[in-house]
Amino acid sequence: xxxxxxxxxxxxxxxxxxxxxxxxxxxxxxxxxxxxxxxxxxxxxxxxxxxxxxxxxxxxxxxxxxxxxxxxxxxxxxxxxxxxxxxxxxxxxxxxxxxxxxxxxxxxxxxxxxxxxxxxxxxxxxxxxxxxxxxxxxxxxxxxxxxxxxxxxxxxxxxxxxxxxxxxxxxxxxxxxxxxxxxxxxxxxxxxxxxxxxxxxxxxxxxxxxxxxxxxxxxxxxxxxxxxxxxxxxxxxxxxxxxxxxxxxxxxxxxxxxxxxxxxxxxxxxxxxxx
Amino acid sequence: xxxxxxxxxxxxxxxxxxxxxxxxxxxxxxxxxxxxxxxxxxxxxxxxxxxxxxxxxxxxxxxxxxxxxxxxxxxxxxxxxxxxxxxxxxxxxxxxxxxxxxxxxxxxxxxxxxxxxxxxxxxxxxxxxxxxxxxxxxxxxxxxxxxxxxxxxxxxxxxxxxxxxxxxxxxxxxxxxxxxxxxxxxxxxxxxxxxxxxxxxxxxxxxxxxxxxxxxxxxxxxxxxxxxxxxxxxxxxxxxxxxxxxxxxxxxxxxxxxxxxxxxxx
Numbered sequence: 001x002x003x004x005x006x007x008x009x010x011x012x013x014x015x016x017x018x019x020x021x022x023x024x025x026x027x028x029x030x031x032x033x034x035x036x037x038x039x040x041x042x043x044x045x046x047x048x049x050x051x052x053x054x055x056x057x058x059x060x061x062x063x064x065x066x067x068x069x070x071x072x073x074x075x076x077x078x079x080x081x082x083x084x085x086x087x088x089x090x091x092x093x094x095x096x097x098x099x100x101x102x103x104x105x106x107x108x109x110x111x112x113x114x115x116x117x118x119x120x121x122x123x124x125x126x127x128x129x130x131x132x133x134x135x136x137x138x139x140x141x142x143x144x145x146x147x148x149x150x151x152x153x154x155x156x157x158x159x160x161x162x163x164x165x166x167x168x169x170x171x172x173x174x175x176x177x178x179x180x181x182x183x184x185x186x187x188x189x190x191x192x193x194x195x196x197x198x199x200x201x202x203x204x205x206x207x208x209x210x211x212x213x214x215x216x217x218x219x220x221x222x223x224x225x226x227x228x229x230x231x232x233x234x235x236x237x238x239x240x241x242x243x244x245x246x247x248x249x250x251x252x253x254x255x256x257x258x259x260x261x262x263x264x265x266x267x268x269x270x271x272x273x274x275x
Numbered sequence: 276x277x278x279x280x281x282x283x284x285x286x287x288x289x290x291x292x293x294x295x296x297x298x299x300x301x302x303x304x305x306x307x308x309x310x311x312x313x314x315x316x317x318x319x320x321x322x323x324x325x326x327x328x329x330x331x332x333x334x335x336x337x338x339x340x341x342x343x344x345x346x347x348x349x350x351x352x353x354x355x356x357x358x359x360x361x362x363x364x365x366x367x368x369x370x371x372x373x374x375x376x377x378x379x380x381x382x383x384x385x386x387x388x389x390x391x392x393x394x395x396x397x398x399x400x401x402x403x404x405x406x407x408x409x410x411x412x413x414x415x416x417x418x419x420x421x422x423x424x425x426x427x428x429x430x431x432x433x434x435x436x437x438x439x440x441x442x443x444x445x446x447x448x449x450x451x452x453x454x455x456x457x458x459x460x461x462x463x464x465x466x467x468x469x470x471x472x473x474x475x476x477x478x479x480x481x482x483x484x485x486x487x488x489x490x491x492x493x494x495x496x497x498x499x500x501x502x503x504x505x506x507x508x509x510x511x512x513x514x515x516x517x518x519x520x521x522x523x524x525x526x527x528x529x530x531x532x533x534x535x536x537x538x539x540x541x
Contacts, residue, residue, distance in 0.1 A: 150391070150392055152386045152394065153392075156386050163435070167388075167439060168358035168388070210372065
């Protein structure tokens with residue numbers, strides 16, 4: 001068996017997929033956790049899943065539909081909530097239920113075996129191709145650059161969206177770019193951890209980091225670190241014990257969250273706010 | 276603070292009307308504000324005070340008339356103009372776990388000024404620290420903002436507005452939802468800083484007791500119209516205030532306010 005750095009060659013593809021998925025999902029997760037948009041995360045994840053099913057029905061690559069549908073969901077939910085006609089939860093709920101309805105419709109319409117469609121539910125990191133790795137690396141690099149260049153604007157928008165508007169930051173533009181980045185990240189990571197589990201990888205590393213720091217920079221770094229650890233340890237456990245990879249990745253990330261919550265300095269601060 | 280030469284009328288509104296669906300929030304308002312003037316916008320709830328401020332900083336569309344601020348038209352996309360207008364809103368409750376410290380929150384004031392994608396410089400951070408010191412919250416600098424009291428959070432907002440180094444200061448009920456002792460502190464601070472920096476200040480309140488001593492002019496709004504415009508001496512009479520606040524309604528809530536205002540109510 002060919003080995004690179006004592007690791008079988010065939011394992012390098014999932015390891016790299018885990019690295020880039022971990023980076024991308026964790027960065028986007030900071031946006032979702034800080035702005036309390038977890039339901040939006042679920043909605044976009046399901047939209048991407050619906051899009052992938054649509055693609056399978058019409059005979060296109062799943063990524064195409066996933067990107068298209070997640071962007072459509074982001075483009076509807078953000079402005080609808082901003083216009084104030086509906087509460088963010090209501091608008092997200094409407095888009096979410098519509099997308100779920102469409103998902104079941106497309107699932108029914110796909111001719112023949114549903115195996116490829118059902119695999120999108122839980123994903124399979126071991127079947128990721130080199131092209132997928134390049135796409136994942138691209139989105140991870142884009143997010144790293146986006147957060148590095150616009151760090152001060154993103155920080156302002158995530159923590160004080162209204163104040164960011166007052167001080168002359170194009171808050172809506174930054175917010176919608178973050179929504180689009182969320183949609184793209186979810187779409188390209190769909191095959192790695194699956195439509196049902198990706199939401200946990202978005203939320204858990206960022207929520208874990210949020211438990212243990214008040215510094216936004218540290219939160220970003222820790223979130224990325226937890227995301228990569230979740231993926232790599234998850235892959236290792238899955239490989240060693242022959243378990244579903246998506247599930248082990250998520251369970252590792254949940255375990256990290258439990259540890260961070262138990263040792264969180266913020267637990268002592270509960271109820272001390274003067275707000 | 277700002278050494279750029281500005282036109283005498285730094286803010287000008289001509290025949291401005293604003294509608295929210297069918298409700299008319301501002302009704303053909305025409306006003307001008309001189310550089311360095313401290314104006315209080317007084318009126319009952321729903322009289323159009325906040326809408327007026329939002330029109331000036333470009334966050335509210337107006338359906339008729341024109342607005343010029345520092346020689347420019349304020350629009351939602353005129354970010355450059357908004358950077359020259361410091362806006363302090365009412366203190367709001369925020370998530371105590373939010374990952375932002377007082378120093379970082381004040382630095383938000385520099386984020387807009389510095390420009391998109393450009394990191395803050397050492398000089399920006401020095402200015403941030405100076406402003407934190409000026410409002411007397413240096414000891415809170417590294418505290419998460421969610422752990423502050425309402426008064427402390429409002430001082431942070433004032434420091435952020437100062438960090439913007441803007442020639443115009445808009446204050447939208449800055450003492451609302453704060454305990455009475457902190458209200459006095461905030462009021463004194465606003466007066467001191469407005470005097471020191473010679474801001475063109477528009478201070479919105481519905482409480483007569485919250486009118487600062489430094490106020491040179493009062494504009495009374497009622498149902499979206501300018502009901503009266505004059506000096507505190509002319510307008511702060513019991514008769515006028517009763518009329519503005521609607522007779523008996525004022526007697527119940529307003530008399531207390533009148534007795535406690537810093538200005539002489541005739």
